[in-house]
Amino acid sequence: METLQDYRSQWEQATTIYKNEDEALAAVEQNAYALRYVRNQTETICLAAVEQNGYALQYVSTQTEAICLAAVKKNSHALQYVRKQTEAICLAAVEQDGEALQHVREEAICLAAVKQNGYSLRYVREQTEAICLAAVKQNGYSLQYVDRKFFE
Secondary structure (H helix, E strand, O other): OOOHHHHHHHHHHHOOOEOOHHHHHHHHHHOHHHHHHEOOOOHHHHHHHHHHOHHHHHHOOOOOHHHHHHHHHHOHHHHHHOOOOOHHHHHHHHHHOHHHHHHOOOHHHHHHHHHHOHHHHHHOOOOOHHHHHHHHHHOHHHHHHOOHHHHO
16 A cells, blocks of 8 residues: 555655766656756757657757657657757658647648648648648548638
């Protein structure tokens, strides 16, 4: 039977500030969110964390393109935590899952997204005829998200 003391000791262990690189690497390999408690983050530690769980990107202090790409390849919705989105990072996310378009801050990626998932059209802020056509070709039901201006 677990006691409150057991929970307290688990909490203290989980919130330990990791200073040693080997200790930190072992911690993030076990639980990616331990990255939050790593004081001296290295690219190796950060990559290990995001390769286990893309959402750990939110705790990376210094994001590199390699770390961000690894995160969105693990989970396309980790794109929401990318501080400096590049075309390569955004494309990697939306090519994996067109729904990741909702996290893209620039419209240059829209066409790739709707080609992968026509329903992503609902997230496109500035629709063009080409984007809408690609979405409808991919999934006819995405017609419901086409801006009315194309039917007038």
